[in-house]
Amino acid sequence: MKGQVMARGLGGFVLVFAVLAALALWREDLGLPIFYLVLASTALFWIAQATSWNVLSGYSGYFSFGQGAFVGVGAYTTAVLGGRHGVDFYLTVPVAAVFSALLALLVGGLAFRLRSFRGEIFALLTLAVPFILAALARVNSEIDGGQGVVVPVAEYPEWLAQFQDFLYLLNLIVAVAAVAAAFAIQHTRFGWALASIRDAEDVAEGLGVATFRYKMQAIAVTGLIGGAAGSLFALQIGFVTVESVFGLTIPLFVIVMSVLGGRTHWVGPVLGAVVIVLIQDRLSASGFEGWNLIVLGAILAVLVVVAPDGLQARLWRRPWQAALALVVVTGVLAVVDSWGGPLDWFVSGVLAAVAVVLWPGRAPTPVERRPPTAAAADPVETEADAVVPGPVPAQAEPGEVLVECREVAKSFGGVRALDGVSLRIRAGELVGLVGPNGSGKTTLVNLLSGALRPTSGSIEVAGRDIVGLAPHRIAHVGVSRTHQIPKPFESMTVRDNVAMAIMFGRSPRPLGPAREEAEACLDVVHLRHLADARPAEINLHERQLLEMARAIATKPKVLLLDEALAGLNPAEIDAAVAVVRRIHATGITIVIVEHLLRVVNQLATRVVVLNQGALLADGDPRTVMNDPDVIRAYLGRHAHARGT
Known part of the structure; x- marks a missing residue:
């Protein structure tokens, strides 16, 4: 096609x-x-x-x-x-x-x-x-x-x-x-x-x-x-x-x-150039050549307010109305023949078409928000939900070390965000990464994904040293992530957001097959009913789920969820927890950064606690959460004194 x-x-x-x-x-x-x-x-x-x-x-x-x-x-x-x-x-x-x-x-x-x-x-x-x-x-x-x-x-x-x-x-x-x-x-x-x-x-x-x-x-x-x-x-x-x-x-x-x-379509510059050249020519022919820059500035100012997306996008919505305006105005002036010549008539028709295109009208009809299927509406996990449709990425042997950080440090000027962190994450684990604000959690996620480079230390993923690799190469090694604040591609549909990850992920596919495969990823997070929507048309919870769908579409070995549940209400949190479980059931190793301890307790097979850039505790959730040092660092001294 x-x-x-x-x-x-x-x-x-x-x-x-x-x-x-x-x-x-x-x-x-x-x-x-x-x-x-x-x-x-x-x-x-x-x-x-x-x-x-x-x-x-x-x-x-x-x-x-x-x-x-x-x-x-x-x-x-x-x-x-x-x-x-x-x-x-x-x-x-x-x-x-x-x-x-x-x-x-x-x-x-x-x-x-x-x-x-x-x-x-x-x-x-x-x-x-x-x-x-x-x-x-x-x-x-x-x-x-x-x-x-x-x-x-x-x-x-x-x-x-x-x-x-x-x-x-x-x-x-x-x-x-x-x-x-x-x-x-x-x-x-x-x-x-x-x-x-x-x-x-x-x-x-x-x-x-x-x-x-x-x-x-x-x-x-x-x-x-x-x-x-x-x-x-x-x-x-x-x-x-x-x-x-x-x-x-x-x-x-x-x-x-x-x-x-x-600016986002190949036709745009053609339309703009033709309109501007015609306006310039008619101004010069009418003795107003000195007004060229004034007219250009006025056009630019009007466009910023009225049509920041340009003529092309609006012309695609009103093609017949624009064509009718062009033909009628040009034809009427030619029949009357009381002013100017053929070029004047044509330019007048073009300006009439532009006016029709730019005239304020009803906003485009948003994509119908069809209710999800019964399975999608129910956050309770079922046996069928436990499998991600489509091919499952090859994983390391269970228990094999997948991520290893050795004495990793990161400084920002005089501030030491991470201080000699050593950590191993094994294939198949779901690791909860917790700690008070400023403890270095997001910094560690940024180092693992390549957004930042460590000041010292080494990081290996699947046996490969990733320090110094560009983020896109680290993605191809097998690391994917979500962001605290969702960052969808606003010009693309929900489906194409996910297809993008497939087109450029570890197993690149052409656009057509990528769109088909994207449907399966959207099924995992129960967003298939919004596949044709734009990110601006979906809510925060759905945008967070879109981040997850896009992340798993790259077929990662390790998925980094950076506060993927932030800002959600309790019902949305429960639904998101079910989604994370389904993703983990496919064999993808997950590291989840989360402030909600009940979520960490529900999901994590292991908890790692950071405090002031250092590793404070590492072990099974129950043991770590009852550690006095963790309680003191995470909840405060008074909570510890009350035996919380």
Whole structure:
């Protein structure tokens, strides 16, 4: 099914390219004025640039102001090689694309290796890049030297009537290739990985997504497309200057276009670019060219308030209403013929369609909350519930040491969160990890999952040293976890949240089989009736259960439940306890961090107590819970004095 969608989609791009290319090949026969091809060339350039930006900043959520850097490198590569060294234009285009991709990889290698380079910090870094390149171009006479560079007109086939026909075809090739690449990315594991990074990067990494690799691939694609389109831009403007390529105009425009169209879908940048280019052109034709930036700023401000999800998502909800508005307004103006020309009428129709799409309406109907089956509604464990549907992950021999921590310590500045903790967890155990607040429980969970690295000591899982491994590699070793505060992928359904873990887990599966297998995991936690819901539509208890379903979908050897019952009422706690028992019955070793001692007593085969970063007690629940030192540390001296 997925292959058919991809084949049909790419076939559609070939058809679109053939139809649009025909406009240049038979323009004179069709009686099409050259002006329309010039306008189309401009739109195609911006479609390529907005799509380029969106692959990184839309799909993965890493907001960039550095698009001008990729355009500038592409433009100057063609200008310098062609204008000063006589290199054939057709050779400069791939060189420009490669140079821009290398710059992108350099920026990505710096930013993505440092986890602190996210959000506004990443945006500021990318903003600095074009300014640095602009300064280098100005001071280096081999590049620009402040004089600008003339780009010679490239030779083009004789069967094309004019140079503008040739330029249109070149922009068409790059734009269609860019949009086709964005389409392909969105419909592959690549796109799912980027979507998970946008929604919750740390969670994605812990589920097995190699986030650094996918981000590097995304920024390389962004640079490649940006550089190729920048090379054509140099040919289009004929004279490359620092101000024309390294300024803020290009990043501002691509951001507005992508936000207007919608950043999470490949169609979004296309819609945004077409609308903005048409508005710009009509403003210029009407003598309001100086209002361009004012109009762009106003559009961006309105979108943030009215339609933060962009035109694409809303157009998909009202396609026929938008099409009707476009046809009616354009048709009426053409029939009346009392104002403007065909392009004015069409742009008016487009604006009417945009207004219809953005007009406030009823919110999308939420997924019907069908009551779960009788088995799902009953928290009491049954024999059938004790088995997780689908294949059960291979486990170590019962009793074999699965996790071993030796003298593990972790310091945060002068604070020692863990101090020489040594611990063994055997296959098949359900270990309760307890202790007062600040005792180091969550720190130990973070060390076991790879979210943190120990200051000293060693940690082995299934005989493999995991210290220094990236979290996604630790997930593939067999460690999975939940979080104190649920972190679902908000843009995905409940089913796809779980399918993501299967697609990138220890036994990766394609999307179709992963969705089928996800149903079995949702059955375990009794959420199958909400498979089509979005995380925003389910309550806290259901989100906690979703965390568990997603965690077991990776087929872990060790499952870390970090306060998975926090904030639940007594009935929900009992239901969650039954779910944990069912998961444990499959042979998965569980470490549960929990403050509710009655839950620990109900579930744990063994209890480990931490206090002030050190191991205080370790043994069977009854013995540990009656240990005077544990009572004193956990419940306080007064409770101990009363014999509690």
